[in-house]
Amino acid sequence: MRGVVMYAPGDVRVEDVEEPTILAPTDAIIALSATCICGSDLWPYRGADDVDEPFHMGHEYVGIVEEIGDAVRTIEPGQFVVGSFFASDNTCEICRAGYQTSCVNREVLGTTGRAQAQRMRVPLADGTLVATPGIPSDDLVPSLLAASDVLGTGWFGAVAAEAGPGKTVAVVGDGAVGLMAILAAKEPGAERIIAMSRHGSRQRLAREFGATDVVEERGAAGVARIKELTGGLGAHSVVEAVGTQESTMQAIASTRPGGHVGYVGVLHGVELRGDDVFMTHVHLHGGPAPVRRFLPELIDLIWTRKINPGRVFDLELPIDRAAEGYRAMDERTAIKVLLRP
Numbered sequence: 001m002r003g004v005v006m007y008a009p010g011d012v013r014v015e016d017v018e019e020p021t022i023l024a025p026t027d028a029i030i031a032l033s034a035t036c037i038c039g040s041d042l043w044p045y046r047g048a049d050d051v052d053e054p055f056h057m058g059h060e061y062v063g064i065v066e067e068i069g070d071a072v073r074t075i076e077p078g079q080f081v082v083g084s085f086f087a088s089d090n091t092c093e094i095c096r097a098g099y100q101t102s103c104v105n106r107e108v109l110g111t112t113g114r115a116q117a118q119r120m121r122v123p124l125a126d127g128t129l130v131a132t133p134g135i136p137s138d139d140l141v142p143s144l145l146a147a148s149d150v151l152g153t154g155w156f157g158a159v160a161a162e163a164g165p166g167k168t169v170a171v172v173g174d175g176a177v178g179l180m181a182i183l184a185a186k187e188p189g190a191e192r193i194i195a196m197s198r199h200g201s202r203q204r205l206a207r208e209f210g211a212t213d214v215v216e217e218r219g220a221a222g223v224a225r226i227k228e229l230t231g232g233l234g235a236h237s238v239v240e241a242v243g244t245q246e247s248t249m250q251a252i253a254s255t256r257p258g259g260h261v262g263y264v265g266v267l268h269g270v271e272l273r274g275d276d277v278f279m280t281h282v283h284l285h286g287g288p289a290p291v292r293r294f295l296p297e298l299i300d301l302i303w304t305r306k307i308n309p310g311r312v313f314d315l316e317l318p319i320d321r322a323a324e325g326y327r328a329m330d331e332r333t334a335i336k337v338l339l340r341p
């Protein structure tokens with residue numbers, strides 16, 4: 001079967017890779033209907049994460065179950081399923097509290113989850129996978145795929161930032177996760193949603209997803225603009241969807257005292273001084289999004305066509321052209337690339 005392998009920063013190849021097999025009785029094998037390239041795949045692509053040896057990419061997936069291990073009870077062959085980038089049992093105390101990405105039995109699929117392929121193995125299938133009510137029509141597949149990571153991650157960002165009715169929400173970052181956080185803030189009825197973005201096409205999509213204002217400035221100037229728009233106080237809720245020092249500080253400084261920052265950008269080299277946090281009275285909550293917590297609700301919203309997060313994919317390629325997709329996301333000519341296996 002075909003799979004996407006990263007050999008070195010900037011060097012992505014599509015080649016014949018080993019077929020997945022059931023390794024544990026709790027595994028399932030799925031045939032992918034669609035997969036995609038993640039913003040986090042760009043960290044190794046750009047050399048910010050090491051590539052010590054070639055690895056098989058991908059952790060976002062939807063598809064049809066082909067085979068299950070002996071201990072799998074709730075997932076069946078033939079079902080269309082959505083899963084997240086961390087496998088979880090969904091039964092331990094941490095999972096039941098809604099933090100499946102910290103499951104005591106978790107298995108991290110991460111960058112090297114082998115989802116950019118025609119088939120993949122999903123560990124802890126009963127806990128990790130959620131079946132849709134039936135086989136979706138083609139036009140729903142991109143939205144269901146978005147639920148696998150970017151939508152679920154943006155959703156957690158908005159929930160962690162306590163976005164809700166009457167609130168002003170600012171979103172730092174106009175990548176796919178930031179755009180999804182806008183949609184996630186709109187759903188529970190945020191009053192005002194400020195997208196921090198300086199790219200025309202992304203601003204348009206941000207407004208389509210529910211942004212009411214756009215701020216183009218960054219850093220201190222961006223913070224000043226947010227303060228200006230909020231009577232000098234700052235936003236109630238800020239979603240940080242980038243993960244750099246500048247974006248993190250921008251998020252904290254844009255939040256009013258007592259407000260909440262939901263941080264879901266994977267942090268790279270960020271250092272916080274105690275003073276930066278102590279004097280702000282800001283709540284900080286985030287981390288790898290427990291996407292599994294939100295999947296049933298997200299699948300329902302998509303299935304009933306109340307939300308259309310699949311709009312975030314602006315380039316679709318056959319998997320054999322994955323290298324083009326990485327280049328397009330790296331050069332920011334595409335927001336998010338869907339790969340057809």
Ligand SMILES: [Zn+2]
Nearest residue numbers: 090092095103
């Ligand atoms: Zn668990």
